[in-house]
Amino acid sequence: MRTIIERAFTAHQPTTARYVGGWRRLWAAGLLCALAGTASGYVQDLEFERQLHHSDARGLARLPAARFNNGVAGFFRAHGLYVVPYTEMAWCQDRAHGVLGPGCYVEFFFQLKGLPPREAGGSPCGLIGRWHRAPGSNTYVPTPGAIYAAAIAAGDWHKVIAALTESPNPSQSNDSRRRDECTS
Numbered sequence: 001m002r003t004i005i006e007r008a009f010t011a012h013q014p015t016t017a018r019y020v021g022g023w024r025r026l027w028a029a030g031l032l033c034a035l036a037g038t039a040s041g042y043v044q045d046l047e048f049e050r051q052l053h054h055s056d057a058r059g060l061a062r063l064p065a066a067r068f069n070n071g072v073a074g075f076f077r078a079h080g081l082y083v084v085p086y087t088e089m090a091w092c093q094d095r096a097h098g099v100l101g102p103g104c105y106v107e108f109f110f111q112l113k114g115l116p117p118r119e120a121g122g123s124p125c126g127l128i129g130r131w132h133r134a135p136g137s138n139t140y141v142p143t144p145g146a147i148y149a150a151a152i153a154a155g156d157w158h159k160v161i162a163a164l165t166e167s168p169n170p171s172q173s174n175d176s177r178r179r180d181e182c183t184s
Helices: 004-007 015-035 046-053 073-081 147-154 157-165 173-182
Strands: 043-045 081-084 088-091 102-113 127-133
Touching: 043 046, 046 102, 073 081, 073 157, 073 173, 127 147, 127 157, 147 157
Parallel strands: none
Antiparallel strands: 043 088, 081 102, 088 102, 102 127
8 A cells, every 4th residue: 555655646757747647646545545444455566567667578468469479568569659657557356346346457558659658737648458367367358348458459450559640539629639739
C-alpha cells in the first residue's frame, strides 16, 4: 500500500500532469486504503510495472500478440509503439472485486513513438489495453471489452494504428481537441 501512496505524490512531469495525475492517484490510493480491509488479497506486481514503465521487452513479452513469438514486445517494436509512462498497473487479486474476477491483471496506455505521452491537461494519450490471467493459468488474455488488447492478440495492427492516427468524428469536439494535442 505504501508504494501506491508514494507514487501518488511523486507523479511525473509536466507540472500540470503532476497536479492532475497526482490528485487522481491520491484519490485512487485513498480509495484502496479505505477498501483495504475488504479487499484482502490484492497484490501489486511492482517488478512487472517497472518493466512496463520502461517498455521493457521482458514484461511486454508476457502479453499475447499473434504472429510474434515475443508477444506484445514484438508487436510494439514492429509498429513503433511504447507504454505511456506512469499508466502501467499490474496486480493480482484472490477474489472478485466489482466486475473483475480473481486472477492477475495488467493495464496501461500505449502510444506511437515520437508522439507525446500526455495531453496538456495531464491525461494520457494513446490507447488503453487490459489483460487478465486466470488463477492457475500462465497465459494472459485480453479482458472483455479491451478492444485494442484483443486487436493486438489477434494481430490486427490496422485497427490499432488506425485508432492512433486517424481523426475522430468531428462532432465530438473534446475528442478532436485531445487528438490534436496527442498527435502534435
